[in-house]
Amino acid sequence: MVSWSSEKNSTFCHNEGYNNGLENSRKSVGGFSLVCDRYVLASMATRCSQKSQVVMSPNADKDVQYVTLTCLSNCSLTNATYIWYRNGQRLVEPTSRQHSVIIHYTSSYSCSVNDLEDLHSPTVCVLGRNCLDVTYAHQSICALKGSTVDLPCKYRHLNNDIVSDSNWYIQGERDEAPTNLSSLPEYSGRVKYLGDNMSDCTLRFTDLRETDSAEYKFRFKTQFAEWRYSFPGTNLTVTDLQVKVTPGTRWNQTRTLTCSTSCNLTDNSNLTYVWYKNGQRLDEPVSRQHSVKEYYTVSYSCSLLNLRSAVVCVVGQSCMNVSYTHQSVCALKGSTVNISCTFRHLKNHNATEETWFNKWDSGVIKDLIQDPEYAGRVDYHRTTDKDSTLTVTDLRESDSAEYKFRFTSNKVTWGYSFPGTTLTVTDLQVKVTPATKEGNVTLTCSTSCPLTDDTTYIWHQNGQGVTNEHNNVLHLGLTTEDVGYSCAVKGHEDIRSQTITVRYEAVFPWVPVVTVGAVLTVAVLLVTIYCTLRRRSSGGSDAKTDPQVIISVTMMTTTFSVSTHFLSYLYCFLSLQPSL
Template sequence: MSLRTAGSVLVVFLWSVAVVLGQKGWSVTYTTQRICALKGSTVELTCSYTYPSGTVTTTLWFTNWGSGVEPEDLGQDPEYTGRLEYHGDKKKDSILRITDLRESDSATYKFRLLTDQTEGKYYGDPGVTLSVTALQVKLTYSSWQNLVTITCITTCTLSNPKPTYIWYKNGQHQHESTSPQYKYSVYSNSKDSYSCAVKGHEDLHSPAVCVQGQSCNTVTYTKRTICALKGSTVYISCTYDSGYDTVKSSLWFSPKQRSRWSDKLTPEDLTRDPGYAGRVEYPDKERWRYTGHSTLRISNLREEDSAEYRFTYKTYYFEWGHSFPGTTLSVTGLQVKVTPAAEGQKTLTCITTCTLTDNPTYIWYKNGQNVQGVSSPMYSISSENADSYFCAVKGHLSSAAVCEYSTIVQYST
């Protein structure tokens, strides 16, 4: 469970719509009724509300509501684990924050509140309809003019009222425009590839598309974001295609290290960077291939390793551009957070500063002994309990401890 998540954030405020269902004194006002957001970004759905009397006991957001039962709180839905946060004052407003958006998150979200009064339950219609879209490149050829029109397309109209589109040619920043279309001359033997992105969300670019044939200059990263534990080992990988030209050299680099480069415009191999000495290697480096797979391995991770990592290659005639976004790595430790729960109970939460990749299994220890049957980042205990508790992630040594609910200790072995 994370406190924050690195990546693109999309916060939209368009218009307000008050919704009253006829119950005197109750209302829900959604800041906007429709949002179109990019896959992988972060969105905030907001509302304000009023109620006639009493104290608010529960607030939640939901998408499904079966007849005869209370709606399912999205905060308890495993599909949103580590990606959903509730914010607000629990008196007049609420914010639902969803990170790392997926296309399956497309739905209508509604807010519900409960008070301590009889019949003190209410929800607001019509809710907020969220549509999640990825970017795609569409090519349209005009043979008689020898031109190709490249269009950056989405399945819904982005909520940003006037997005700026960025075009990458062979991994190099090429053009920016408020128009989603770009035209240029194309040759029959072209090995060029194009990708588009929206400014401010460059890490969410479209897949690169060949303008001629099925083989051209491309680099495709296996993951665009990775969250890993301090002290662990991470593998960052990509596939590449040189359009049938022989690859003579390749390397991984980080733009964050630019100040250390001899030539600020020429990336330097991470294996030669003293900050990564003895911790970086390419376990499957391939040479003299038209297409291939490359992996960057970083061991004994440090928090200062949090950065973007990019791959580049050279042929005898071509070099892949250095401005194409790569994979962003965030390195985190573990902490234990203690919060009041039901009467006589407290909740321990094993928290990180980013959402750990690959849905890890959590391990809890009570007074140094493994607690059986608990594998989630949250663990309920008695308020009267004065024992010490540790949390860890299965397969890793990094852990955190809390003693008597007063001190949070973070360490790794």
């Protein structure tokens, strides 16, 4: 633990338990250290094994409010170029191991060595303990394709500061400015900010794709300072599962199967591997390796965290296999959906007993064509002898289920436990976002799942198409009447959402208030003009000639004052009441 002490206007860094004047404290993570002559102490990970000791000395000029930062290594570096970061922004200068800076409460610094930017020191405050800082729990994370992963992150700022803006960015090339994730449509609906405006900045990814592999950074602003994005973030690597086959020896006719990934999974605790043989789940083994006998008809696949690998043949390339075009499909209620797969078997054998099903019990399956719930709504068709497509028409929400294909070849049947295609049936809904102060309203055409096919949206206003809008979001300006809106999808124009009426009074509640206020203002002016003319016509005097008297009445502790002019106008107004 690092603490601070001050003596004779000179402040020294020291480690609790040591009082010999030498800097023996490092945060036990390696060999590069950021130290200061007066205030700062930190360290960074490195491959060096020996630690250095640093003698701390105060500044010579006690009137100048600056400190000297030193980036130290536990090993000797030849012609090293140092990199300095201030509040997350890389500084062009200096490139030496020492850097003098002005003391400022919001300033934080870190250092690294050129070509080893990922091995940077922890961020340290020049003054105090609540300067700007972002800390990532992992420099790198490896996760499975299709899975969900969190990028843990913590940040800090001055206690009284208010965070005005915070966003996650994806880093392209190192010299390029990163891109805000919220501006990229490919991340829509798949990323969620789990943090807050205090200290947590964790980001969650769902349905990971291999294209998500990149470096991600967090950036935030307060009313006084800003954390920038050139500071290293978290590198995410997305990998799929693969079964690697290792041949046995000449005398040992077995092969070793390994369920592998391209990187070591970050969350690798209590991993349970599942193996499939010809589409049928095996009770054993549960480890990542499995030894099998050599058979030409046999195929294997593995899964982990409900994510599966591709099927591989133990021998040759013609073993049994079923491969689905989509693991999941989202389709509109009332529409038609196609669920397809390809399959293979030994070249000299034919496929028989081809069946699609979504219900099975103890190995007994039910052909969809024979299921009364699907009577007249399902059909099987093929384009080659190695593919099959299931077509379901007039989709219902009860059709949401997992669909599988099964076939038999050479008296060997593809198993029923191998994962198939999961269908989700959704309807269209129009959601209304309340009006802003400017009077703008936002309508969103939403579904319970992302539609599988490329989607072009169609909006209807009072039953008529809105030709210039094809996104799922519709922005409305100020209107003076109630309007009904509904949405549909191109290619399924007959399937519309329920009509939502955007009510003028409900959306723009301030309009009646403004109208009433304007009417009252005009009425008061007219009454004032009338009373003034009436006084003049009756020989009374006006405000220019009639001196006004201020009458003050004190009640309790409050004094009320009113002029005689006001009283005369009030009398005039009241005298008008019988005639109104």
